[in-house]
Amino acid sequence: MTTLDGRLLHDVRAHLGDADRTAPPGEADVAAALRSTGRVLGSDALTDLARAARAELVGAGPLQPLLDGPGVTDVLVNGPEEVWVDRGDGLERADLAFPSPDAVRELAVRMAAVAGQRLDDASPVVDARLPDGTRLHAAVAPVAPAGAAIALRVLRQATFDLETLAAHGTVPDPWLPVLHGLVRRRANLLVTGGTGTGKTTLLAALLGLVPHDERLLTVEEARELAPVHPHVLALAARRPNVEGVGEITLADLVRGALRMRPDRIVLGECRGAEVRELLLALNTGHDGGMATVHANAAEHVPARLEALAALAGMTRAAVAAQSAAALDVVLHLRRHRGRRHLAQIATVGRTEHGDLQVAPVASWHGPGAETPGTGTGWGALRERWAS
Structure with a gap:
């Protein structure tokens, strides 16, 4: 996924926070916020940045590319260097790591907040839904000794006859x-x-x-x-x-x-x-x-x-x-x-x-x-x- 510098993400968040909305921002909203920062971006770069920014703001952050993968049903994080994915054939180790246990906890807390739930020391377990329907279950210390654990279940609408x-x-x-x-x-x-x-x-x-x-x-x-x-x-x-x-x-x-x-x-x-x-x-x-x-x-x-x-x-x-x-x-x-x-x-x-x-x-x-x-x-x- 395209990386975002902190200042740009802050500017996008500030622009979206000023808007009067009742639903989470879509990629078009995030793209408009990116353009409002005055950065000169080509269409491909804008699309990549909009997708990355939305994942950081209302999605699963660095886990979003795994969730978007074909056939993925579950993404699990046991610790900063233990990320697992199920593509329909059982769990396998993902080529992804977090820089620290604090980074896993920050992502879990942020996703819980996006889902309208609280996740902290006083309420260390959460079961919620992200805006796209992805089921989130997360736990932080003291329940999770590793600092934080995340389980994401992908919602895919069934349309087969x-x-x-x-x-x-x-x-x-x-x-x-x-x-x-x-x-x-x-x-x-x-x-x-x-x-x-x-x-x-x-x-x-x-x-x-x-x-x-x-x-x-x-x-x-x-x-x-x-x-x-x-x-x-x-x-x-x-x-x-x-x-x-x-x-x-x-x-x-x-x-x-x-x-x-x-x-x-x-x-x-x-x-x-x-x-x-x-x-x-x-x-x-x-x-x-x-x-x-x-x-x-x-x-x-x-x-x-x-x-x-x-x-x-x-x-x-x-x-x-x-x-x-x-x-x-x-x-x-x-x-x-x-x-x-x-x-x-x-x-x-x-x-x-x-x-x-x-x-x-x-x-x-x-x-x-x-x-x-x-x-x-x-x-x-x-x-x-x-x-």
Whole structure:
């Protein structure tokens, strides 16, 4: 990245600080600020400096080129000489170092401030979003003995359609009619998997199958879903500011979504007490809803839902009753050696003792494996949803 001298960056910051704005400055704003300094710059130099200045002001500073790299999902800083990057094939050491532990801390504090959060000795851990949606988690001393640690997760909007995913080996061809039928016949779907398994990507592809005369309402922490659909209303949660006020939670947005005439309600990621609002919404006639949840396997979904619902004060019996009535099918994804694939299709019901049960009816070991295996219940699922 092009380097900036301190005086020039100070002048740019001063110019942008004088402007009346409600959103972080874009590259055009930074370029205008650079021109206002009176420096004579060619078009290429101006573009490079504008990009570098914006990274220093509202981005990830020297880490920005790594975040902008193709396929990058995560950038991690364990210390001044330990910078790691994941380009989709696992972590590898980056050719980048900071001059000192103080430089890592300064960057972490500055990014937290840009995200409207506080990071200091009194509040040494922060979880926030940068203006471009990048997820920031950082810790400073005394929590981080090395001085500071930074973890950045890249937000990339998912725009693949289902057929493209099948062509890339994410979804087996024999399952395509079932997936099309689940969306067409308005099944309530839960897409599950671990971190980085492609849950949001599959969810966006499924939303692209929704008929174009239906209104989609998506609720997310930061917008990642970008389905190819003409009528999408996207709502994003807001974290509290440094004074601890102004928070708008996912639960707030799901409750509000019911009053906005949605044909389908979609929760980008359910990982807290908002599961109660989701289950209530799907139990009030809003068929065709979808959400994602972290889980290690389809069979583990009941335990995961119970843990999340406990945060909302729901009993195990209430979770079982609400989930069995609200959810139809679980689609579970796995990632193996950098390849993501739809590994299980499962149905949702209750055991004879009344407990919540998620029972896999088909499984696949990924690209290069044999034809997907099917078990008890697969025929009934196909007859109900794919016919």
